[in-house]
Amino acid sequence: MPESGQKTTQGHIVRPPSVVPGAVSVPAARRAGLLVTLVLGGLTALPPLSMDMYLPALPDVTRSLTAPAATVQLTLTACLAGMALGQLVVGPMSDKWGRRRPLLVGMVVYVLATAVCAFAPSAELLIAFRLLQGLAGAAGIVIARAVVRDLYDGVEMARFFSTLMLISGVAPIIAPLIGGQILRITDWRGVFHVLAVIGVLLTLVVWRFLHETLPPERRQEGGVGQALRTMRGLLADRVFTGYMLAGGLAFAALFAYISASPFVVQEIYGASPQTFSLLFGLNSVGLVAVGQVNGKLLVGRVSLDKALGVGLSVILLASTALLLMTTGVFGEVGLVPIAAGLFVLMSAMGLAMPNTNAQALMRTPHAAGSASALLGTSSFLIGAVASPLVGIAGERTAVPMAVVQVSCAAAALACFLLLCRPWRAGSSS
Numbered sequence: 001m002p003e004s005g006q007k008t009t010q011g012h013i014v015r016p017p018s019v020v021p022g023a024v025s026v027p028a029a030r031r032a033g034l035l036v037t038l039v040l041g042g043l044t045a046l047p048p049l050s051m052d053m054y055l056p057a058l059p060d061v062t063r064s065l066t067a068p069a070a071t072v073q074l075t076l077t078a079c080l081a082g083m084a085l086g087q088l089v090v091g092p093m094s095d096k097w098g099r100r101r102p103l104l105v106g107m108v109v110y111v112l113a114t115a116v117c118a119f120a121p122s123a124e125l126l127i128a129f130r131l132l133q134g135l136a137g138a139a140g141i142v143i144a145r146a147v148v149r150d151l152y153d154g155v156e157m158a159r160f161f162s163t164l165m166l167i168s169g170v171a172p173i174i175a176p177l178i179g180g181q182i183l184r185i186t187d188w189r190g191v192f193h194v195l196a197v198i199g200v201l202l203t204l205v206v207w208r209f210l211h212e213t214l215p216p217e218r219r220q221e222g223g224v225g226q227a228l229r230t231m232r233g234l235l236a237d238r239v240f241t242g243y244m245l246a247g248g249l250a251f252a253a254l255f256a257y258i259s260a261s262p263f264v265v266q267e268i269y270g271a272s273p274q275t276f277s278l279l280f281g282l283n284s285v286g287l288v289a290v291g292q293v294n295g296k297l298l299v300g301r302v303s304l305d306k307a308l309g310v311g312l313s314v315i316l317l318a319s320t321a322l323l324l325m326t327t328g329v330f331g332e333v334g335l336v337p338i339a340a341g342l343f344v345l346m347s348a349m350g351l352a353m354p355n356t357n358a359q360a361l362m363r364t365p366h367a368a369g370s371a372s373a374l375l376g377t378s379s380f381l382i383g384a385v386a387s388p389l390v391g392i393a394g395e396r397t398a399v400p401m402a403v404v405q406v407s408c409a410a411a412a413l414a415c416f417l418l419l420c421r422p423w424r425a426g427s428s429s
Helices: 026-052 055-064 069-097 100-118 123-151 154-185 188-209 224-236 238-268 273-298 304-326 335-362 368-391 399-420
Strands: none
Touching: 026 069, 026 100, 026 123, 026 154, 026 188, 055 069, 055 154, 055 188, 069 100, 069 123, 069 224, 069 368, 100 123, 100 188, 123 154, 123 335, 123 368, 154 188, 154 273, 154 335, 224 238, 224 368, 238 273, 238 304, 238 335, 238 368, 238 399, 273 335, 304 335, 304 399, 335 368, 335 399, 368 399
C-alpha cells in the first residue's frame, strides 16, 4: 500500500497518521484530515441540499408549469429513486476504476442535469432530469463512504462517520431556509441555478484536493458480472447483512418521522409552521449532538456494538412511548410529550447510523464501494417503502407514524441481535 506522499496512477494517497506508519508530520496530516473531512462532508450534504432546498418551491413549480401537484411531487420521488439506484451503479465502478474518476464524472453529470432542470419547460422533462440528477448525485454519497473505508479502520472510522454526521446533519436544517430566501429574490428556477453553482464549486474542490484513495493493486477486476458476484457475496455475509438491515430499518423510522411530522405537529397538534420548523431543527441538533458524543466520547471506550445496541433500544423505547401516547393509553396528551418522544427518537439515531455503517464497512475492505452502495440503497429503498405508510389512515391521526416507527425499530433490533450476534467474541469492535 503506498504511504502518504507517494504517487499512484490517480494521484496522491492521503492517509491519517493513525493508519499508515511513517506518515507525514502530524500537523500536515491533521490539515489533510480536516480538508478530507470538509470535502467528504460536502459530498454527503449535496443530496439533502438537492432534495430540501427545492421543497419551498413546489407550489411555485406547480403554477409555473401548470402541472398537477401530484405530478410535481414526482420530481421529488424521481430524485430519491435516482439516489437509491445510482449507488448500485457507482459503488462497484469505484471498486474497479478507483474513487476519483467515477466521482468526478458523477459530479459533472450532476451539474449538467441540474442546469437543465433550471430551464425545464415542462414537468415531464423536470422529472426526467431530476432522476438523472439523483443518479449522478449518488456518486457523492457512495464514494464518500468508500473513501472513509479506504482511509480509516476500527474506531477511527466510527469517529469519522460521527464527524461527517455533524456536517451532513446540518444540511437538512438549513436547506429549506436557503430555498426560502432564494425564492424571495427569484423563482424556483433560481434554486437549481444555486445548486448548479454549488455543484461546480464542489467538483473543483474534489478535483483539486481529494486524491485517489484506492491504489490499483486493491481494485476489483471484471465487469458487471463480477460486480454482481461481489454484491451477492456481501449479502451472503450474515453479519454484514445484519448491520445493513439494522441501519436501513433505523433509517426507515427516521423517514417515517420526516414524512409524517409536518401533519402530526401542525394539523393534529395545532402548531404553527414556525413552531414546526423550530422543533424540526431541535431534533436535528439532537441527532448531530449525540453523533458527536458517539464519536468524541464513546468510540474507543465503549464497543461499537454496545453503543449501537443502546441506540436501537432507545429508538424502540421512544417509538413505543409515541405509540402509547397517540393511541390514548395515557389519555389526551399535548404537543410537548409528543415532541419529547420525537426528540429522543431522533437523537438516538446519532448512535445507530454511524455505528451500523462503521461495523458493516469494517468487514468489507476488499469491496468498500459495493458495500457502501448496498448500505445506501437499502436505506433509501426501505425508507421509501416505509414513508408512505404513515399516511395510510389519513392526516388526522399520528398512530400510523408510531406503528411504522415501532415496527421498524423492533425489526432493526431483531436483525442486529439475530444476524450480527454481538455477544459472540469478535463480533464487536
